[in-house]
Amino acid sequence: MAKEPQIQDNDPETTGHEWDGIREFNNPLPRWWVWVFYLTIIWGIWYSVAYPAWPGIKEATAGYMGWSTRANVAEEIAAAEAANAGINEKLASVELAAxxxxxxxxxxxxxxxxxxxxxxxxxxxxxxxxxxxxxxxxxxxxxxxxxxxxxxxxxxxxxxxxxxxxxxxxSQMPAFGELLEKEEIGQVVNYVMALSGQEPRNAEAATAGEQVFVDNCAACHGDDGTGDRTQGAPNLTDAIWLYGGDYDTLHDTVTYSRFGVMPPWNQRLSxxxxxxxxxxxxxxxxxx
The missing domain is CATH 1.10.760.10 (Cytochrome c-like domain)
Structure with a gap:
C-alpha cells in the first residue's frame, strides 16, 4: 500500500484532486505569462479585423487594411510584365525566322x-x-x-x-468500320504493319491489303504510306505511332478512327x- 505523503507547511493549496496518494497542487501561472496570454487574445482579435479572416458566403472578410495575397501576386506579375514589356514587344513583332x-x-x-x-x-x-x-x-x-x-x-x-x-x-480519318468489310480491315491492318517494318500477323492478308490501302487510304497517306503534312496525314512507314502500332490498336484506329483535339491558344496566350x-x-x- 502506498505510503501517505507528508504535507509541508509551505506547500500550496491543492485542487482537491488526489489519485493513489498523489495530490494535485494549484500552482498559479506566472503573472508575465498570464499577461502575454491576454495580449495574444487581443492581437488575435485585431488581426481578424485588420486582415481577411472570417469566411462569408462568397468570400472572406477583406479586413480594414485591404491586404490580400492575390493582390500581392497581381502586383508582382504586373511588375514583371512591365520589366519585360520591351523584349515582349520585340518578340511579338519580328519575323519568326529572325x-x-x-x-x-x-x-x-x-x-x-x-x-x-x-x-x-x-x-x-x-x-x-x-x-x-x-x-x-x-x-x-x-x-x-x-x-x-x-x-x-x-x-x-x-x-x-x-x-x-x-x-x-x-483533318478527319473516316471510321472504316462503316465502309469496309471486317476481312478488308484485317487485310489493310496487316499491310500497314508490313509498311512500318513489322511482322504482319497474316502475310497473305497483308498482300491482299495493299489493294485495300490503295483504294481507301492512299489519297491521304500516299501510295507509299509516307503521309501528307498538308492534310495532317501521318507517315505510316516510320514506326512512330500516336496511339500504338500493334495489330489490335491499328485495328481499332482503322475501324473507329481517331479524333484528337488541341485548343487554339490565341484565345488564352499573348x-x-x-x-x-x-x-x-x-x-x-x-x-x-
Missing part, C-alpha cells in the same frame, strides 16, 4: 517558352515534351503538320480539330507567349 538569329531574343524566348509550356502544355505533352498515348512527342522529327517555326506557330495559334477557331488545322512557346518547342530537338 528570332533564332538574335541571341538575346532566342535566349529570352526559350526561357519564357519553357514557363509557358510547363503551365499550359505539359498536362498533355508531358513535362519533358515526350508526349503520351494520343499526345505527340515534341522531341522527335515526326510532325503531322510540319516542324518549321511558322508551322509550329500556326498549330499553337489555331489548334487542331477544334470548333473554337475557324482557322484550326483540320502573341509574345505563343512565339515564346513556339521557339521552345522548335529547339527541343525535332524542329526543322
Amino acid at each position: 528570332i533564332q538569329g538574335d541571341d538575346e531574343l532566342q535566349g529570352y524566348a526559350t526561357s519564357a517558352g519553357a514557363a509557358v509550356f510547363r503551365t499550359w502544355c505539359a498536362q498533355c505533352h508531358g513535362s519533358g515534351a515526350a508526349g503520351a498515348k494520343g499526345y505527340p512527342n515534341l522531341q522527335d522529327d515526326a510532325w503531322l503538320w510540319g516542324g518549321t517555326m511558322e508551322e509550329i506557330h500556326t498549330t499553337v495559334t489555331h489548334g487542331i480539330r477544334n470548333e473554337e477557331d475557324p482557322d484550326a488545322r483540320y 502573341e509574345a507567349e505563343i512565339r515564346a512557346v513556339t521557339t521552345y518547342v522548335h529547339q527541343l530537338g525535332g524542329g526543322e
